[in-house]
Amino acid sequence: MNGKIEAKRQHTEQGKGHFLDLKLPIGWLLSAYGVLLGIYGLVTKKEMYEKSLGFNLNLAWGVLMLVIGAGFLLTAFLKRGKDG
């Protein structure tokens, strides 16, 4: 009985992958946020950042998010390239 379950499990594991590669939507969303915040940081004036103790938080965080987002996209595309 256990052997049968094991075989079924193996089949599930190899037979179908998960539905969609989540790295893509995460990557796109974070990259888009990064670009948007980065540009917004570039065009906004210094006075806006008094509350954030003088840091241009939008620019800095935008760049960070773009890097993370691009990282997700890169991993997803590399994996896809390998599989296909």
Added chain:
Amino acid sequence: MDPVIALNAVDYAIIGGYILVMIFVGYSLKKYMKTGEDFFLSGRSLPSWITGLAFLSANLGALEVIGMVANSAKYGIATVHFYWVGAIPAMVFLGIFMMPFYYGSRVRTVPEYLKLRYNEATRGLNAISFAIMTVLMSGISLYAMALLFKLMLGWSLTGSILFAAVVVLLYVFWGGLSSSIYNEVIQFFLIWLGLLPIVFLGLKEVGGFSGFVAKLKEPLLHSVKYLGTSNNPLGVDWFGVVFGLGFVLSFGYWTTDFLVVQRALASKNINSARMTPIIASFPKMLVPIIVVIPGLVALIVLPEFSQAGLPATEYNSALILLMKHYLPNGILGLAITALLASFMSGMAGNVTAFNTIWTYDIYGTYIKKGKSDSHYLKMGKYATIFGIVISIGTTYIVRSFPNLMDYMQLVFSFFNAPLFGTFLLGMFWRGATAWGGFFGLLVGILTAAGHYILYKFGVLHYASDMAANFYQAWWAWLADFVVTIGVSLLTKKRDPAELKGLVFGLTPRTKAAVRWLARPEVWGSLAIIIAVILNIIFW
């Protein structure tokens, strides 16, 4: 009343982007939902990094975040007990010891395990109480979000409740558990990215940890040192924390609550299922960074929090006021999106747990047995709709309770605390009988309810409501444990052959088929060691 926070077009673009991505993800999952198992359990196909992050995020709802920041402002560093004592050991225990029975027996839900191990009545009791509880929780999430939007943006309560309900309905209806899990993973990243700026700026302004030491009262800065008696900010002594929270409440929640266990059941194989809670335990240990630090910062930098004797509900606004204090437009939209995401995924998680339990354990067992898989798939979709409608109704109940977090603990301890007694005996003692399980659980729930009534009418006294909750959980568990053993000794034993795969000692050990670096035992032990070290550092 003017809204606390004024959003601009960039903020709204960020919020809108998130909503669009969620709807897109839900819609693109639609075509994969061919069987009940696809809809309710993601086809048991997900890798463990996804189920692990979802396992964590399912618990990191908006309510949890806002409530824990509030707790940190109220109780100080002692809030870490909800993480390092009240979560990590239970998560590791689930992964190492309990998951082989859950995943290995191929059950689809937690109540279904109770049916196999005990009897139909035990399953019914658990399934029905869970269905009610999960709808209550969903209502709490909805209410928390609506309150948040009212405070921040000046939206009407009803308006935001309906808006969020429709978005969640759309993507759960299309994608089922997968939608819910994918949203949780996205939320995981958003919540860290959205709240870390507050942590950095807060630490910079108050001058780091030494700033806390200089500006806050000593008892707020220790997790363990003042637990000798209940004379500490929590108002709970060490016994209540260790046995009430750390043992009963925590194990009851993390190991038997279908909302979290469902994530592990969606894993692609048994090793992934066992790794799910263990992977989750590492980021879980770090969550205090984004909740405890902001709570302490709020006490120092926010003028609203400097005067003593704040009414309890005001603490819940700590996080929002900090956002207003530190975050410029743009990043502000991100932080609000993070809260929106964590709220919506909290609600989606409850709704998917509800539709699964409803369809498999209530509808498919008592109402229409033996129908085709496509019939149940359809029922799951309908259940999504009426689950959401009931949660909307629940928001009106929640309004009459001032402290959301304590309310949550209250609900947990009625239903979950005794349940852990039933599972512990069921999985590790072959002598537990069918009716032993049922009466143990019933008496446990009644004990919790009875204890609550005695406390409310002033018969029992505790230093704080939280202490009452922790002790209530403990007594409910003890009652369950003792009654299950007592009744089991008097009733007919089950044939050991029937219990194969369900009980420790009657189940062949899972072979260590993977290399040692991928083994749950290795990572679980590491998690425990780190949690102990963290407790010592913040003693």
